Amino acid sequence: MSDVSFVRTEMLPEKAPPVTSAGAIGWMRENLFSGWFNTALTLVSLVVILYVLSAIVPWVLSPTWSGTSLNECREMLAAAGHNGGHGGACWGVIRERWIQLLFGFYPSELYWRPIAAFILLAVALAPILFSDKVPGKLIWFSAAYPFIFPWLLWGGTVWGPIAAAAGFGIGFVVYRILSDAVSSLAGMIGGLVAALIWWLALSGLAVSALESILPIGIEAVESRKFGGFMLSITIGIVAIACSLPLGVVLALGRQSDLLIVKYLCVGFIEFIRGVPLITLLFVASTLLNIFMPPGTNFDIILRVLIMVTLFASAYMAEVIRGGLAALPKGQYEGADSLGLDYWQSQRLIIMPQALKISIPGIVSTFIGVFKDTTLVSIIGLLDPLGLSNAIRADANWNGIVWELYGFIALLFFVFCFGMSRYSMYLERKLQTGHR
């Protein structure tokens, strides 16, 4: 009896996977139709999506780009066979007003200035956001940018921002001299006082003196001319840029051992967080007006900027405090054991980790602040939402709602989605593998 068993001596060539488990069909089988329940869900979802799209797509694709009034749009829609009512969007309003929605009342011959300001903003942000991809020297431009930005937007003499920057220089010089001669605390206080004296008392005189000797400047634009997305972005950027450092200081102050500093910070944070932003805006727009002597011209946008910044920094402080609280105590003790002083340990050990932990919270706060800028329409500033009301007050466009809100929502989405994607990129980049 011969026992012949089959022994394969060479490998079979690899076969392509069956069509039912590879490619598009395989993907669909695995993800959409992997069981009778999921199949049913998929079909129901498809029906819902198609139903929604069948209502929205014809509305969006309406041939009304050249319309000059709502009634003309309706005639065009009727001619194109769209049935009445919500038969189609009236895009003529966007064609006529998109520039206004972007720039507000900014003089049209000066549009290059906000555009330049926002392009330069990208340049200035590059060394901060993508530090590994651009030359490090660019950070000097980032340092100068806070003075270039308001100058480009508001215009006026070039000496103003230079004098403002000089305040920091003076403060730093005094700090170095005093901290070498006396102590670092005295240096800090002295530097702050010197800078404040310069800004409050001397810089105005210096600016007017320099202006009379060498008048260099660009045409000034009043705050009243600001509007539309330019206003939102300006408020958003200033609030975001100022609230992060303020928030760090407040968070550290709240954890400080110095009693007065601690309770000042706690009081500030809790007060601001306990009050709605809209209340602060009303304080900025009406209450300050009543308290200040008549004739005082305290710029409305500056008032709003300060209020929004304070509001954002209180939230930022709590987000960063969350990051600080998440650090193990060993990190603080490790820093101490290396002999680092308070600021060194914060700068080199604590903050880099705490900020990394807080990134999602920080970016959420940024996005929230940016969207909150639309609240300024309630105090009569013409941000995109305020402008949409003003546009509807034009007899040609009265009655248009969805098109304007849709356009505004789209632009806001672009900015907020961009920020959110960047935060995810940053988290991936800083991933140091603690899990």
Place this chain on the structure above:
Amino acid sequence: MKKSVFFGALTVAGLAAGAAAAGTMDDVKARGKLNCGVTTGLVGFAAPDANGEWNGFDVAVCRAVAAAVLGDQNAVEFVPTTGKTRFTALASGEIDMLARNTTWTFSRDVDLKFEFVGVNYYDGQGFMVPKSLGVSSAKELDGATVCIQTGTTTELNLADFFRSNNISYEPVPIETNAEAQQQYLAGACDVYTTDASGLAATRATFETPGDHVILPEIISKEPLGPLVRHGDNEWGDIARWSLNALIAAEEYGVTSANIEELAKGTNNPEINRLLGTEGTLGEMLGLDKEWAKRAIAANGNYGEIFAKNIGENTPVGLARGLNAQWTNGGLLYAPPFR
């Protein structure tokens, strides 16, 4: 730089307080611009066009005052104000005058310390209903749902009207006129009530305006007019008589078309005094002789302004009604220029 301006302003605040009270007219002349408060946007009354130019019925009053005082109808800084910020803006001196379809009431005049300089539009609260409802009088609205803007006098007027007629209603609170249009068209309420001018403007935007009727009842008095602060009577006089000049010009037949001709002198002494060829009225106001001529030439007389912005040939399509001259059975009655 803004900061230094601000802090400088604060340090000399005490001095400025004294100086600012000196006179609004001097401030305006020194500034070279009139700061005029308007709405953030109301059809026919004030709205910016695509180039950012403000136009409208209230805006024309601002421009007339600017033309009278500064000689340039474009020397106006329009400050958009909301219903909540308008009075503080005026009281604090942020604006020199407010022309924002504001109803002249006792408490605003007396308690809030403002000076209404006249009435440029006599309005009143009305009702709009779909024709299909088959209602011909507001008294038949028993049990109706009513769309109404919250926090306005219209809310109080409505309650008064229904109570005094002993009928019931169900309010649907809404925030803005745009929202009201959507709610009303969607059938969320049977009736929309607001100022009659607003109803007309709203109805004009509907796809089929003929399907909706504005009921004959007007349930409130809403005299809308420009206002200034209490206590600066010289400035109040200028605003008051600039408005009166526009109204009188219509009465005397002075239009933007014939004003140059009439300004050479006419047989009518009233026109001569108005346009400055006789008498010293301008001097009494602290202005020059041709102040009223410039105010009228800016956008035409009252009738021309009305026809251009809210008249029957515009989308708003308002009839003159109460806003006709007294000679035509209306309420417009400018005191004599003498």
